[in-house]
Amino acid sequence: MVASPEVSTVERELISIVGAANVLCPAPDEYAIDDRRPLAVVFPGTIEEVAAVLHFAQARELAVVPMGSGHRLSFGNPPERVDILLSTRRLNRMLEYEPADLTASVEAGCRLEAFNREALPHRQWLPFDPPDADRATLGGIVATDDFGPLRHGYGRPRDYVIGVEVVRADGTRLRAGGRVVKNVTGYDLNKLFVGSFGTLGVLVRVNFKLRPYPEAEATAVLLGPEWERLETASQHILRSELLPAALLFSNAEATSTLLPDRPQKALLVRFLETPPAVAYQVDRLRALARSLSLDLVDFTNDASRSLWETVGRLRRRLPTDLLLRLSVLPAHTMAALRAGERALSPCLTSMYVLAQPGTGIVHIGGRLRAEEANGLARVMEALAHLRTAWESRRGHVILEQAPLAIKRNFDAWGDVGSSLPLMRALKQIFDPKRILSPGRFVAGL
Amino acid sequence: MMSWIAELKAILGDEDVIADPERLLAYECDGLSLHKHLPSAVIFPESAEEVARAVKVLARHRVPFLARGAGTGLSGGAVAVQGGVIFELARMNRILAIDYENQLAVVEPGVINLALTRAVAEAGYFYAPDPSSQMACTLGGNVAENAGGPHCLKYGMTGHHVLGLEVVLPDGTIVMLGGHGADAVGYDLLGLFIGSEGTFGIATKITVRLMRQPQAVKTLLADFLSVEDASRAVSAIIAAGILPSALEMMDRATIEAVEASVYAAGLPTDAAAVLIIEVDGLEASVVYEVERVVEICRAHGARQVVVARDEAERARLWAGRKGAFGALGRISPDLMVQDAVIPRSKLPEVLPEIYRIAARYGLRMANVFHAGDGNLHPNICFDGRDPEEVERVKAACREIMELCVRVGGALTGEHGIGLDKIAYMPLVFTEDDLEAMARVRAVFDPEGLCNPGKVLPVRRCRAF
Known part of the structure; x- marks a missing residue:
């Protein structure tokens, strides 16, 4: 056992590394993760400073939680310990951007929105739209492999990372990958750090490949009173030659935020293409809507973009205590959506549902009716039921956000499968003293 | 105690374990003839269970082993360097x-790449x-090479x-990596395993994504009187925000070899370089983008830009492109198919330098490569029986690697x-980086038995 660290020594040491202006000690309340308040929040301004903080932390066995914008810190299990919250806010430079190569290298704290603002004049972008994309840092997006509806047409952040630099738990630096778009030089250690939720190292620099920014966009919203015909429409689209960038079911609660006068179930279809291909696809969708007697509303360019920005902010627009992700086989999307609705509607008010039939991702969120008698017990039962049902069908039930009372009794990730011993061994190699976000990831890693 | 050969025969049957040196000769090298090593035995398992049982026998006897598919690899990866x-x-x-x-298929590892696409083509899909x-x-x-x-x-x-x-791990246990269609949770071991060159274990079952065939495909052939012009056209297409499905370059030496072979595709033998450019997607986009590609090629000095009129013409162009290595292989006893990557904007600067390196060493070089992503394949025609020439090939390859790394590139793209290329690894990675890779490898293969002697400098691998 390590004796509880002397706050004043920690503060002194951190100040000697990053300067007094870049340490908050004691940490203000808003930096608490679940019920854990860190001893200090530190804002290093260089990679060397990150390394020095980790070197110190490991020597003292202080737990370090890396943080980007901080809006996804409650994603995962409650950390066992948080001594130092390491913010990448000051590590926010764009280091290299070569439009002719469609590649860029940024510090982890660089914000997605700021990056795309630089890239758009070159008609390029990083096609990511995770929740709260307007706040998210690229380091945070990569550490959580966070995604939104664009995953359907563009894939996940994982697919765009071509190199990383990481500071390891002992303060040494590790580089993986490189700056070219195609590279099999040595083992692909990038993959270890993407989506590892800050448990193997602190991402300080990420190299990306970019995509051309499409010349035109439009969104067709198909509306209907029940899921059946919307599902038929989505199946039709998935089996056709159409190339939507996003395909998203939204329940009436979610739709009412997007289209206040149309609180109905909807299928949102986003096209990002050349102008003639966008026009062609919207026409095809109109014909499809007619044949299925569904209403269609369409939005082009700015109106389309702003519709999807609202989708990304739903968690802020609608009261959210609980946010669940079901990930299932694509063909099971509607079944999972219905099962989730059924299981959780007794537990949630203003329950919103978003689901991607092309990738098998279902999000369900809302405010808990915890004030009711046995409210919490009922939620726990519903979650356990969903997990059992879907893990047996290759799916997962993941808590993206939940009150501590739930997270204490319900693992945020669920069953990892037969590869868990390998994951444990990797954690042991990169973080033998378990100082990096301990307990947050799968199986308490 | 039974010998390991006898134990393998007990599992697989006598005829599926070969140890006769004459028959082993076929396995002494892969597609890169520069590295030759005889294995002690070759076995033909037919199921994951047989693979696992055989691996357990070899682990117990501490005999190294490796998996091999068709042996078409080009880095010596499927060679039993330690027996x-x-x-x-x-x-x-x-x-x-x-x-x-x-939109997925589940296959065994020995399925041939094209066979999968053929199996799903009728239904409108491809791999x-x-x-x-x-x-x-x-x-x-x-999967092993991240091809x-x-x-x-x-x-x-x-x-x-x-x-x-x-995957059968090097101790014989079987694990599942990835979600096989749904997302997995935990570290991305699937991504880590792919491209580990057979050193993390043996994949015995593979779930792959199938893609819907595009509504339209157009293939263009643009010919140029200088390699530099062709390179600038490539950079301009990428910079214009067009994402062709393929953007390939073949230089004159390659064109001549192809046109003199069964893969002859009607390429202009007086051109310094040709680009094969394919655009696919929705008909409306393809028409629109083809126009722009033609315009860009013309603006960069293309003598002629031809669009393949039908599927037969298209297939002929691709047969020429994909047969290029075979065609080059015919014109000399040995062919060194090199592979390196550079930032694509550096093409006009790097390509002439590569020709100069070849000229300096008096070597015959042909370039045929994936220009769109900066993935070079400088191919050197040589005679492996001439040790002095082999030395010149090696020296030229080292210079090419150093050049590519210097401009921000990588040692291998595919x-x-x-x-x-083990010797070049320190050009790209620090001691600490290589040490981390060695430790990750040891997580999968603590005993160092699975395809030993590959990827990382030898002194980092455990001796046995």
Whole structure:
């Protein structure tokens, strides 16, 4: 056992590394993760400073939680310990951007929105739209492999990372990958750090490949009173030659935020293409809507973009205590959506549902009716039921956000499968003293 | 105690374990003839269970082993550099499931790349990664190397299309990596395994993504009177925000070899370089983008830009492109198919330098490569029986590697490090980086028995 660290020594040491202006000690309340308040929040301004903080932390066995914008810190299990919250806010430079190569290298704290603002004049972008994309840092997006509806047409952040630099738990630096778009030089250690939720190292620099920014966009919203015909429409689209960038079911609660006068179930279809291909696809969708007697509303360019920005902010627009992700086989999307609705509607008010039939991702969120008698017990039962049902069908039930009372009794990730011993061994190699976000990831890693 | 050979025979049957040196000769090298080593034995397992049982025997006897698909690799990755046993997986060649609803297929590792696309073509689907050797190479080999191909430019490498693996670890246990169609939770071991060049274990089942065939495809041939012009056209197409599905360059030496072979595609033999450019997607987009590509090529000095009129013409162009290595292989006893990557904007600067390096060493060079993503294949024609020439080939390769790394590139884009490029690894990675890779490898293979002597400098691998 390590004796509880002397706050004043920690503060002194951190100040000697990053300067007094870049340490908050004691940490203000808003930096608490679940019920854990860190001893200090530190804002290093260089990679060397990150390394020095980790070197110190490991020597003292202080737990370090890396943080980007901080809006996804409650994603995962409650950390066992948080001594130092390491913010990448000051590590926010764009280091290299070569439009002719469609590649860029940024510090982890660089914000997605700021990056795309630089890239758009070159008609390029990083096609990511995770929740709260307007706040998210690229380091945070990569550490959580966070995604939104664009995953359907563009894939996940994982697919765009071509190199990383990481500071390891002992303060040494590790580089993986490189700056070219195609590279099999040595083992692909990038993959270890993407989506590892800050448990193997602190991402300080990420190299990306970019995509051309499409010349035109439009969104067709198909509306209907029940899921059946919307599902038929989505199946039709998935089996056709159409190339939507996003395909998203939204329940009436979610739709009412997007289209206040149309609180109905909807299928949102986003096209990002050349102008003639966008026009062609919207026409095809109109014909499809007619044949299925569904209403269609369409939005082009700015109106389309702003519709999807609202989708990304739903968690802020609608009261959210609980946010669940079901990930299932694509063909099971509607079944999972219905099962989730059924299981959780007794537990949630203003329950919103978003689901991607092309990738098998279902999000369900809302405010808990915890004030009711046995409210919490009922939620726990519903979650356990969903997990059992879907893990047996290759799916997962993941808590993206939940009150501590739930997270204490319900693992945020669920069953990892037969590869868990390998994951444990990797954690042991990169973080033998378990100082990096301990307990947050799968199986308490 | 039984010998390990006897134990393997007890598991697989006498005829599926070969140790006769004459027959082992066929396994002494892969597609890169520079590295030759005889294995002690070759076995032909037919199921994951047989693979696992054989691996357990070898682990117990501390005999090194490695998996081999079609042996078309180009980095010496499937060579038994320390002796030991080769698992020839050609018989594990069944397509186990095709699931159009989830757009995936489950295959055994010995399934040939093109066979999968053929199996799903009728239904309107395809498997995207298409290495030039796709008529022969296996999907298991593709997974080991994270194989690419011309269409990676738009569709990504093998790693972007594999959804799950069943793997026999080097101690004989079987694990599942990835979610096989749904997301997995935990570290991305699937992504880590793909491209580990057979050093983390043996994949015995592979779940891959199937893609819907595009509504339209157009293939263009643009010919140039200088390699520099062609390179600038490539950069301009990328910079214009067009993402062709393929953007390939062949230089004059390659064109001449192709036109003199069975792969003759009607390429202009007086051109300094040609570009094969393919655009696919929705008909409306393809028409629109083809116009712009033609314009850009003309603006950069293309003498002629021809659009393939039909599927037959298209197929002929691709046969010429994909047959280029075979055609080059005919004109000299040995062919060194090099592989390196540079930032694509550096093409006009690097390509002439590569020709100068070849000239300085008095070597015959032909370039045929994936220009769109900066993935070079400088090919050197030589005679392996001439030790002095072999030395010149090696020296030129080192200079090419150093050049590519200097401009911000990488040692290999799709062929892997294997045996051939281990010595260059310190050009790209620090001691600490290599140490981290060695420790990750030891997580999968603590005893150092699985395809030893590959990828990392030898002194980092455990001795046995």
